[in-house]
Amino acid sequence: MARILITSALPYINGIKHLGNLVGSQLPSDLYARYMRARGHEVMFICATDEHGTPAELAAAKAKKPVAEYCAEMHEVQAELARGFRLSFDHFGRSSSPENHALTQHLAGRLKAAGLISEVSEKQIYSNADGRFLPDRYIEGTCPNCGYERARGDQCEECTKQLDPTDLINSRSAISGSTDLEVRETKHLFLRQKAMRDQLRAWIKSKSDWPVLTTSIALKWLDDGDGLQDRGITRDLDWGIPVKDGEKDWPGMEGKVFYVWFDAPIEYIAATAEWAHARGLGDDAWERWWRTDKGAEDVRYVQFMGKDNVPFHTLSFPATLMGSGEPWKLVDYIKSFNYLNYDGGQFSTSLGRGVFMDDALSILPADYWRWWLLSHAPESSDSEFTWENFQASVNKDLADVLGNLVSRVTKFCRSKFGEVVPEGGAFGPREDKLIADLTERLRAYEDMMEAIEVRKSAGELRALWVLGNEYLQEAAPWSTFKTAPETAAAQVRLALNLIRLYAVVSQPFIPDAAQAIMTALNCDDWSWPDDTRTALATLPAGHAFTTPDVLFAKITDEQREDWQARFSGRRA
Numbered sequence: 415m416a417r418i419l420i421t422s423a424l425p426y427i428n429g430i431k432h433l434g435n436l437v438g439s440q441l442p443s444d445l446y447a448r449y450m451r452a453r454g455h456e457v458m459f460i461c462a463t464d465e466h467g468t469p470a471e472l473a474a475a476k477a478k479k480p481v482a483e484y485c486a487e488m489h490e491v492q493a494e495l496a497r498g499f500r501l502s503f504d505h506f507g508r509s510s511s512p513e514n515h516a517l518t519q520h521l522a523g524r525l526k527a528a529g530l531i532s533e534v535s536e537k538q539i540y541s542n543a544d545g546r547f548l549p550d551r552y553i554e555g556t557c558p559n560c561g562y563e564r565a566r567g568d569q570c571e572e573c574t575k576q577l578d579p580t581d582l583i584n585s586r587s588a589i590s591g592s593t594d595l596e597v598r599e600t601k602h603l604f605l606r607q608k609a610m611r612d613q614l615r616a617w618i619k620s621k622s623d624w625p626v627l628t629t630s631i632a633l634k635w636l637d638d639g640d641g642l643q644d645r646g647i648t649r650d651l652d653w654g655i656p657v658k659d660g661e662k663d664w665p666g667m668e669g670k671v672f673y674v675w676f677d678a679p680i681e682y683i684a685a686t687a688e689w690a691h692a693r694g695l696g697d698d699a700w701e702r703w704w705r706t707d708k709g710a711e712d713v714r715y716v717q718f719m720g721k722d723n724v725p726f727h728t729l730s731f732p733a734t735l736m737g738s739g740e741p742w743k744l745v746d747y748i749k750s751f752n753y754l755n756y757d758g759g760q761f762s763t764s765l766g767r768g769v770f771m772d773d774a775l776s777i778l779p780a781d782y783w784r785w786w787l788l789s790h791a792p793e794s795s796d797s798e799f800t801w802e803n804f805q806a807s808v809n810k811d812l813a814d815v816l817g818n819l820v821s822r823v824t825k826f827c828r829s830k831f832g833e834v835v836p837e838g839g840a841f842g843p844r845e846d847k848l849i850a851d852l853t854e855r856l857r858a859y860e861d862m863m864e865a866i867e868v869r870k871s872a873g874e875l876r877a878l879w880v881l882g883n884e885y886l887q888e889a890a891p892w893s894t895f896k897t898a899p900e901t902a903a904a905q906v907r908l909a910l911n912l913i914r915l916y917a918v919v920s921q922p923f924i925p926d927a928a929q930a931i932m933t934a935l936n937c938d939d940w941s942w943p944d945d946t947r948t949a950l951a952t953l954p955a956g957h958a959f960t961t962p963d964v965l966f967a968k969i970t971d972e973q974r975e976d977w978q979a980r981f982s983g984r985r986a
């Protein structure tokens with residue numbers, strides 16, 4: 415039994431995520447966590463909401479709520495949607511937790527002691543009326559390029575031109591509208607990543623098994639142009655983790671907070687501490703996952719994320735942990751994803767374009783989405799969601815192949831033998847061949863799941879389902895029954911056991927359907943089919959079951975057209 419630590423990139427707090435976000439980290443990490451648990455490994459699967467930074471402040475202001483209250487509410491909304499999609503986190507934490515405050519401040523103090531923090535003075539716009547420094551996007555004014563009157567200090571949303579706040583005409587505070595702005599000097603902390611460049615390069619180069627996508631992005635940031643730059647890790651904001659040197663004050667940094675990108679990955683660790691504390695466990699319970707001096711030596715740590723998050727996870731976060739001089743567990747494998755596009759364009763949170771997690775669950779059960787998204791995961795390149803493809807994939811793979819098999823076998827058994835596993839008869843060459851074919855496919859499926867090849871895993875699983883259909887088609891127990899009822903009994907006994915096997919191996923992809931099958935089969939034996947023949951004898955003759963309802967309803971053309979129209983424009 416291995417110990418596997420799995421983290422999903424943290425969804426940002428300011429609203430409901432779309433399906434492109436879901437398939438970029440949370441969903442494939444759940445697939446992997448479920449598979450590893452099913453194989454009997456000890457798994458710690460962690461995610462959390464990323465709650466700090468300017469966008470959270472802006473979203474709270476728009477919702478007319480104090481930011482802490484807004485974040486608490488949105489965390490609950492996201493946690494509920496995660497449950498709806500059956501994301502099996504051991505803990506879904508919050509980056510604003512006391513655990514993350516303490517650990518972030520602790521690590522900053524360690525980095526300071528190691529000489530890896532520098533203090534840099536910068537000029538930034540200060541609003542006298544608001545009594546605070548304004549980040550670029552808190553400043554509004556007229557775009558010098560197109561004349562749009564509500565351009566932001568970092569970019570004009572109308573003409574998309576990148577701007578500096580000082581470019582804006584009639585600049586004003588986006589918070590109060592005040593034009594009483596001035597340029598002031600402010601001091602910030604920088605993580606001296608440049609000083610750690612050789613150490614980071616050696617570490618990245620040692621990861622020969624990482625996907626090319628991950629390594630190429632990391633090395634690009636490390637070496638392109640002037641190479642890796644030192645990174646500002648503090649901000650002049652109210653909302654965030656106050657800058658401290660461990661538990662001590664940090665002179666000159668009063669009123670400042672750590673930058674969200676500094677504290678967010680630290681939350682992977684802090685969320686595991688939240689997990690322990692929520693269960694009344696001591697620190698040793700989480701430290702055995704994260705401290706190599708306290709039991710994490712044999713842990714395999716796998717991270718899941720979209721490609722835009724790779725630089726932070728291959729450079730900044732490892733620099734934080736290595737630089738602390740403490741024996742923190744570093745990532746062993748990074749699984750990164752390209753983007754999922756939506757029906758001829760992009761998913762967009764700001765434009766409300768695409769299908770969002772709450773919409774998705776309001777029209778279809780989670781398994782339908784899980785299956786399509788995972789079987790079309792944007793691994794080697796970007797992929798695209800279209801309603802036609804979604805309809806075809808669900809109807810063919812789930813309804814025609816898997817659902818139909820379950821339905822035919824259980825209904826036929828009920829009509830000829832009653833709702834019990836039939837007895838009598840013996841397996842012949844056809845059954846032996848099926849068992850050999852299944853075994854070969856199962857090993858291929860396991861290999862792909864171990865390698866976190868998500869689409870290929872889905873392909874192998876589908877191939878397993880197809881084998882059962884082909885067998886049933888050839889064996890045709892409904893014909894055999896007329897001349898050799900004993901043989902038909904053996905075939906149906908095998909087919910019922912095959913359905914159970916499918917539930918067990920499909921569970922990481924479609925957990926609800928798997929549970930529905932097991933409930934119908936009146937079975938609670940989820941043991942993995944290490945030996946196919948043994949697994950196909952799990953349900954003995956005489957075992958009672960109930961014929962399940964339709965597992966997967968087909969998506970009609972009418973539904974598809976309706977949804978296509980409904981989700982074509984801006985989300986309300």
Ligand SMILES: [Zn+2]
Pocket residue numbers: 557558559560561562565570571572573574575
């Ligand atoms: Zn403009």
